[in-house]
Structures are given as C-alpha cells and as structure tokens.
Amino acid sequence: MHRVKVRVVEDALDANNTIARANRDDFDRHGVTVVNLMSAPGAGKTTLLERALRDLEGVRVGVLEGDVQGSLDADRLASLHVPVVQLNTGNGFGGECHLDANMVRSALPALPLEEIDLLIVENVGNLVCPAEFRIGEDVRIMVSSVAEGEDKPLKYPLMFRACELVVINKLDLLPHVDFDMERYLHHLDAVHPGVDTIRLSARTGEGVEEFRAWLRQVPVRAPA
Amino acid sequence: MHRVKVRVVEDALDANNTIARANRDDFDRHGVTVVNLMSAPGAGKTTLLERALRDLEGVRVGVLEGDVQGSLDADRLASLHVPVVQLNTGNGFGGECHLDANMVRSALPALPLEEIDLLIVENVGNLVCPAEFRIGEDVRIMVSSVAEGEDKPLKYPLMFRACELVVINKLDLLPHVDFDMERYLHHLDAVHPGVDTIRLSARTGEGVEEFRAWLRQVPVRAPA
Numbered sequence: 001m002h003r004v005k006v007r008v009v010e011d012a013l014d015a016n017n018t019i020a021r022a023n024r025d026d027f028d029r030h031g032v033t034v035v036n037l038m039s040a041p042g043a044g045k046t047t048l049l050e051r052a053l054r055d056l057e058g059v060r061v062g063v064l065e066g067d068v069q070g071s072l073d074a075d076r077l078a079s080l081h082v083p084v085v086q087l088n089t090g091n092g093f094g095g096e097c098h099l100d101a102n103m104v105r106s107a108l109p110a111l112p113l114e115e116i117d118l119l120i121v122e123n124v125g126n127l128v129c130p131a132e133f134r135i136g137e138d139v140r141i142m143v144s145s146v147a148e149g150e151d152k153p154l155k156y157p158l159m160f161r162a163c164e165l166v167v168i169n170k171l172d173l174l175p176h177v178d179f180d181m182e183r184y185l186h187h188l189d190a191v192h193p194g195v196d197t198i199r200l201s202a203r204t205g206e207g208v209e210e211f212r213a214w215l216r217q218v219p220v221r222a223p224a
Numbered sequence: 225m226h227r228v229k230v231r232v233v234e235d236a237l238d239a240n241n242t243i244a245r246a247n248r249d250d251f252d253r254h255g256v257t258v259v260n261l262m263s264a265p266g267a268g269k270t271t272l273l274e275r276a277l278r279d280l281e282g283v284r285v286g287v288l289e290g291d292v293q294g295s296l297d298a299d300r301l302a303s304l305h306v307p308v309v310q311l312n313t314g315n316g317f318g319g320e321c322h323l324d325a326n327m328v329r330s331a332l333p334a335l336p337l338e339e340i341d342l343l344i345v346e347n348v349g350n351l352v353c354p355a356e357f358r359i360g361e362d363v364r365i366m367v368s369s370v371a372e373g374e375d376k377p378l379k380y381p382l383m384f385r386a387c388e389l390v391v392i393n394k395l396d397l398l399p400h401v402d403f404d405m406e407r408y409l410h411h412l413d414a415v416h417p418g419v420d421t422i423r424l425s426a427r428t429g430e431g432v433e434e435f436r437a438w439l440r441q442v443p444v445r446a447p448a
Contacts, residue, residue: 041264042372097352128321147371148266
C-alpha cells in the first residue's frame with residue numbers, strides 16, 4: 001500500500017514539473033522573471049508587497065494571488081495600480097493548500113505578460129506543500145515572522161531549504177516576543193547554509209528598501 | 225481528468241473516515257476523550273499546552289505530537305511528566321502537511337490509553353488540510369494568534385468551521401499589532417456562528433485557566 005502511495009505522489013510531482021517547465025517557457029518567451037513568495041499564514045506576505053511594490057521603480061510588476069478562498073489580498077493590492085490576478089484553490093473539498101503548476105497555468109491568460117518584467121506569485125500560506133510544487137518560477141522567497149518562533153527552520157526544513165531568500169519579518173515585534181535571532185539564524189544555517197536573509201518590518205517599513213533592491217536584481221540573477 | 229481527481233480524493237477521505245472510526249472505537253473502549261489541536265505554524269499550540277497541562281488537576285492527560293520532522297515540541301512537553309508520543313509525517317517527499325487517521329492509528333500502541341482520560345493530539349501547523357482529515361477525535365480546537373491578522377477566518381473558512389473552540393492566543397501582543405478584535409469576531413461569526421471562543425496569552429498565562437476549565441469539561445460534553 002505504502003509503495004503504491006509513494007508512486008502516485010511521484011507521478012503527480014513529475015506531471016507538475018512538466019507543466020512548470022511549460023509555464024517557464026511561456027515566461028521566458030515574454031521576458032518575465034517569476035518569484036514564488038511563500039510563508040505560513042499571517043507572516044505578512046501581502047503587507048510586504050503593499051510596502052515594497054509601491055516604490056519599486058524601474059521594474060514593471062504583476063502579482064498572482066493564491067488563496068483558498070476570497071480575494072482579500074488581491075483587493076488590498078488593487079490600489080498599487082499593478083496587474084493583480086486572483087487564483088482560488090478552494091474548489092472541491094476544503095481547498096488545496098498550495099499552488100501547483102497547473103493552477104498557475106490556468107491563470108496565465110489573465111496575466112498581461114507582455115507588459116510586465118517581474119511576476120510575483122503569492123502562494124497559499126503553508127509551510128509544507130508549497131515547497132513541493134514548482135510553478136515555473138525563477139526564485140523562491142520565504143517570509144518568516146519573529147512571532148512564529150525561532151524553531152521553524154528545524155520543523156519545516158524543506159521550505160527553508162527550497163528558497164533563495166529568507167525574509168525575517170515583523171522585526172518591530174522583537175521586543176515583545178521570545179525570539180532569539182542568533183538561535184534562529186543558527187537553525188536556518190543548519191538547514192540551508194549561506195542562504196540570503198533580510199530582516200525587516202513590513203509594518204514600519206524598516207528594511208524594506210533592502211528587499212526592494214533584492215527584488216530589482218532578480219531578473220539579472222535569473223539564468224536567461 | 226478533474227472528475228477522476230475528485231473521485232480519488234473522495235476515496236481517500238472515505239478510507240480515512242473508516243480508520244478514524246476504528247481509532248474512535250479504541251479510544252471509547254479505554255474511556256479516552258480525544259482533542260485534535262490545530263493551528264497555523266507558530267500560533268502557540270505547544271506553549272499553550274506547556275502552560276495549561278501543568279495545572280490541569282483531576283484529568284490524566286496524554287499528548288500525541290505531530291510534526292513534519294524532529295521532536296522539539298515533544299521535548300518541550302517532557303518536563304510535564306505526562307505521556308508524550310512523537311509522530312513524524314516527514315517520510316517520503318517533504319512530509320505530510322497534516323495528521324491522518326492512519327498515522328494516529330500507527331501511534332496507538334505507543335500510547336498508554338488505559339492510564340489517561342484525555343488525549344491531546346497536536347496536529348501539524350497548517351490552516352488547510354488538518355481540517356479535512358478526521359483522526360477519531362471528540363472535539364477540535366483551533367488556536368489562532370492575533371499576530372496572524374484578523375482576516376484568517378475568511379481566508380481559511382473550513383478550518384474555523386471544523387472546530388468546537390477557537391482560542392485567540394498572544395493577547396499580550398494586541399497593543400503591538402494591527403488587529404481589530406471586533407472585526408476578527410465578526411469574520412469568525414460569519415464562517416462559524418456561535419462557536420466558543422477563549423482569549424488568552426499562553427506566554428503570560430492570562431486566560432489560560434478558562435482554557436483549562438474548557439478542557440476539563442470535554443470528557444463530560446463528548447457523547448458516550
């Protein structure tokens with residue numbers, strides 16, 4: 001039984017990777033670099049985008065919002081005057097806990113790829129499954145919040161390993177929570193040695209300019 | 225294709241429910257009431273248990289810790305001198321993002337069911353899939369943190385609907401975050417009218433006695 005289950009899972013991931021490559025071909029054809037933005041629920045992905053995209057000069061950005069249900073996050077980003085497309089995973093039973101390549105593919109016709117340089121895909125808030133499904137992205141960014149505790153890299157290692165940047169958000173809460181930054185960085189280094197990190201507060205704006213700078217050089221970093 | 229996928233999912237949930245009922249029979253035979261404790265990563269489930277179980281007189285408690293990897297939470301609870309069993313979901317590819325009835329069943333031989341009245345199963349931190357998989361529990365408790373934002377009931381409605389109690393944790397952070405309690409309760413009421421709520425801070429201890437009282441009456445509430 002177990003063997004069969006693993007086989008089915010592997011087949012599903014193979015199928016996903018095939019579609020992810022097709023997405024990637026489409027993105028490449030339009031010269032669009034893609035960021036897969038992942039985090040636990042409530043880590044502050046949308047607030048970070050609200051802050052960072054407002055002054056991201058020189059890059060034409062689009063956003064694909066993944067949520068189980070509703071369009072709250074897409075609505076929040078509407079005032080930024082960038083193209084935002086909402087993708088809901090909640091058909092069927094309770095909703096999918098992640099975006100997969102096929103869901104992203106279904107949203108491509110709604111995205112003005114020829115008008116953007118950088119597409120940011122805000123994944124469903126979850127620290128497990130989003131890391132397992134490639135969507136055709138160039139880089140992955142993981143947003144972690146100091147309110148979540150310093151043990152998260154050890155408890156969800158795949159997620160922290162499957163990204164090129166770890167944003168440590170809600171720095172303004174640091175005086176009010178039991179979070180030892182040195183210990184967190186030690187844990188992170190154990191699961192993903194040398195990964196880029198940026199400490200910021202999306203709420204106050206502290207550190208957000210460093211995040212903007214990182215975003216601006218993503219198209220340069222990404223392999224052609 | 226879509227139809228086939230939904231059919232497979234339904235079969236999987238049917239199979240899960242059958243095993244959940246077998247678990248439930250075993251729990252009933254031993255007179256054990258079971259709580260399924262769910263939340264997003266870092267909402268404070270383990271800290272809450274550390275606080276609440278220390279002085280939960282009159283009830284013999286056991287804990288089943290579900291994590292993708294590691295035994296950090298089980299280690300933290302070891303000092304409580306209650307039986308704690310760790311269950312890791314991380315075999316195979318990246319780890320399962322929830323506990324299912326079969327995983328819990330595999331842990332039953334390690335649990336001294338004849339020596340406990342109340343089993344608390346700490347699920348994997350995730351706001352989607354744990355709500356979809358019954359494990360043989362009597363009641364479900366959802367721990368939500370004010371640091372996660374007031375929109376979570378609307379974004380993850382199944383999770384907030386599939387529980388008998390919503391704990392609103394990290395009350396001590398309320399002055400430091402943008403969280404409108406009235407709006408949160410309004411959202412919660414929209415997805416699960418009348419559900420019990422307890423506001424507390426597992427960190428400071430405020431409100432934890434009310435949570436203990438709620439736990440103590442679980443065996444009484446549960447159908448025989």
